[in-house]
Amino acid sequence: MKLKVCGMKYPDNVSAATALAPDYMGFIFYKPSKRYCGETLTPAFVKGLPASIITTGVFVNESLEKVLRICASYGFKAVQLHGHETPDFCLSCKEAGLEVIKVFHVGEEMDWSILEPYKKATDYFLFDTKTPEYGGSGNRFNWELLKQYDNEIPLFLSGGVDETILEELDILKNVNIYALDINSRFESEPGLKDVARIKKFKSALISASDGYHS
Numbered sequence: 001m002k003l004k005v006c007g008m009k010y011p012d013n014v015s016a017a018t019a020l021a022p023d024y025m026g027f028i029f030y031k032p033s034k035r036y037c038g039e040t041l042t043p044a045f046v047k048g049l050p051a052s053i054i055t056t057g058v059f060v061n062e063s064l065e066k067v068l069r070i071c072a073s074y075g076f077k078a079v080q081l082h083g084h085e086t087p088d089f090c091l092s093c094k095e096a097g098l099e100v101i102k103v104f105h106v107g108e109e110m111d112w113s114i115l116e117p118y119k120k121a122t123d124y125f126l127f128d129t130k131t132p133e134y135g136g137s138g139n140r141f142n143w144e145l146l147k148q149y150d151n152e153i154p155l156f157l158s159g160g161v162d163e164t165i166l167e168e169l170d171i172l173k174n175v176n177i178y179a180l181d182i183n184s185r186f187e188s189e190p191g192l193k194d195v196a197r198i199k200k201f202k203s204a205l206i207s208a209s210d211g212y213h214s
């Protein structure tokens, strides 16, 4: 199972987290977020990160032109779309050479049929908890709902993920989880990650998910 560390904001903290070799690193380009990184990280710095890390631009309801411009300037390899982006929007990002992660917010219930038109337009789905802020709430949705997911597109599991998931991997064993997305539960302040804690989590995840099907 892969690991995505999201909501990185500060250069020294990014460098420290880079040493852990996460599979994905997420950078938020949504100004209302406390993790907005457009003023703290330069394109040159992000472009210089190791090629093994799939750097990911995170956007909420931005124009296609702006998403593609920021992705080109920061050298992002993937885009994570947290708003009401359409399947055509996702497809245009794919055609521009980006890996596409489309986010769906899960509330008390989930209408799985809304995923259908996105299946040809995305590489992965990311399921996050429904909140007015679009992301970074630290809250979990009811993972039991994932038992209704058809598993066709591999998913990133997100929303309040922390070490306690390691005891719950059993409930999730028939769910097509490609990666875990971690964010606010590993922070001392918004955008500042506790790298030592992530290091421990990554090792524990590797042991616990040994033999996991993804």
Ligand SMILES: O=C(O)c1ccccc1NCC(=O)[C@H](O)[C@H](O)COP(=O)(O)O
Pocket: 006, 007, 026, 028, 030, 033, 034, 035, 058, 060, 082, 128, 133, 134, 135, 136, 137, 138, 139, 158, 159, 160, 161, 181, 182, 183, 184, 185
């Ligand atoms: O983190 C934010 O502030 C944020 C704001 C708006 C859109 C997306 C945002 N985060 C993107 C992520 O992928 C988060 O990791 C995801 O929402 C889960 O966060 P958390 O519940 O804190 O683990």
